[in-house]
Amino acid sequence: MTALVIIGAGGFARETAQAVRDAGDLKLLGHLDDNAALHGTEVDGVPVLGGCDLVHDLPDARVVICVGNPRDYAARARLVRRLDLPTDRYASVIHPTAAVSATSEVGPGSVLLAHCVLTAAVHVGAHVAVMPQVVLTHDDVVEDYATLASGVRLGGGVRLERGAYAGSGALVRESTTVGAWSLIGMGSAVLGDVPPGEVWVGSPARRLRAAPAPALDELVTRTVGGPLT
Numbered sequence: 027m028t029a030l031v032i033i034g035a036g037g038f039a040r041e042t043a044q045a046v047r048d049a050g051d052l053k054l055l056g057h058l059d060d061n062a063a064l065h066g067t068e069v070d071g072v073p074v075l076g077g078c079d080l081v082h083d084l085p086d087a088r089v090v091i092c093v094g095n096p097r098d099y100a101a102r103a104r105l106v107r108r109l110d111l112p113t114d115r116y117a118s119v120i121h122p123t124a125a126v127s128a129t130s131e132v133g134p135g136s137v138l139l140a141h142c143v144l145t146a147a148v149h150v151g152a153h154v155a156v157m158p159q160v161v162l163t164h165d166d167v168v169e170d171y172a173t174l175a176s177g178v179r180l181g182g183g184v185r186l187e188r189g190a191y192a193g194s195g196a197l198v199r200e201s202t203t204v205g206a207w208s209l210i211g212m213g214s215a216v217l218g219d220v221p222p223g224e225v226w227v228g229s230p231a232r233r234l235r236a237a238p239a240p241a242l243d244e245l246v247t248r249t250v251g252g253p254l255t
């Protein structure tokens with residue numbers, strides 16, 4: 027069975043560990059996390075083996091990066107750049123209850139948690155985090171590093187650009203684009219296009235402020251994931 031390490035040992039990483047266990051097709055070696063206080067401990071019964079750079083000493087293990095939160099949702103992109111691993115080191119983790127249509131595709135390093143639905147011709151890029159009960163409908167495009175918190179629903183033909191963050195329960199009207207590294211607040215209803223690098227909230231969603239993520243200019247323009255084949 028192929029070995030896997032999960033980068034990160036926080037909430038999303040622990041959820042991914044449970045999905046790996048439920049899927050049963052990868053052997054989870056443990057978590058890697060730069061918080062030295064966790065090294066040698068266990069989270070939910072899974073060992074924290076060491077810091078993130080230990081991944082270079084485990085060349086046979088595949089990898090998934092499970093860090094980030096609404097205050098720092100560029101964290102996965104920074105780690106991908108720092109670790110500089112070949113794309114084929116990255117695994118996709120898909121919970122067995124996720125319904126992924128045959129016409130949809132999921133990129134390397136992406137995670138789909140329980141009860142997600144990808145209805146038809148949905149493209150999910152690399153290093154995308156899809157939390158439980160997210161519904162992606164026909165022709166949606168979710169670009170690399172995007173995050174979809176639990177219960178997000180995208181209408182048909184929606185595009186979430188690179189690194190965009192959709193908060194819990196957010197709704198996005200069909201054929202709408204959410205710009206790169208923009209954040210949609212939890213429970214918001216997006217009715218029209220959101221420019222890159224902004225925080226929008228409410229129903230209907232309105233601009234709250236600029237997005238805070240650091241070094242966005244570089245992350246917006248850099249192509250890391252590349253096209254899916």
Ligand SMILES: CC(C)(COP(=O)(O)OP(=O)(O)OC[C@H]1O[C@@H](n2cnc3c(N)ncnc32)[C@H](O)[C@@H]1OP(=O)(O)O)[C@@H](O)C(=O)NCCC(=O)NCCS
Pocket residue numbers: 096175176192193194209210211212213214225226227228229234
């Ligand atoms: C959008 C968000 C990032 C704003 O956080 P913040 O910058 O700390 O903003 P504040 O809480 O100070 O609120 C600023 C204003 O926006 C409003 N606001 C914040 N979030 C809102 C939301 N989701 N919907 C509607 N209004 C919202 C507040 O009521 C406040 O309005 P006011 O100035 O009129 O009082 C945050 O509320 C949010 O939704 N985060 C996503 C949470 C989530 O999905 N987590 C999942 C984790 S797995």
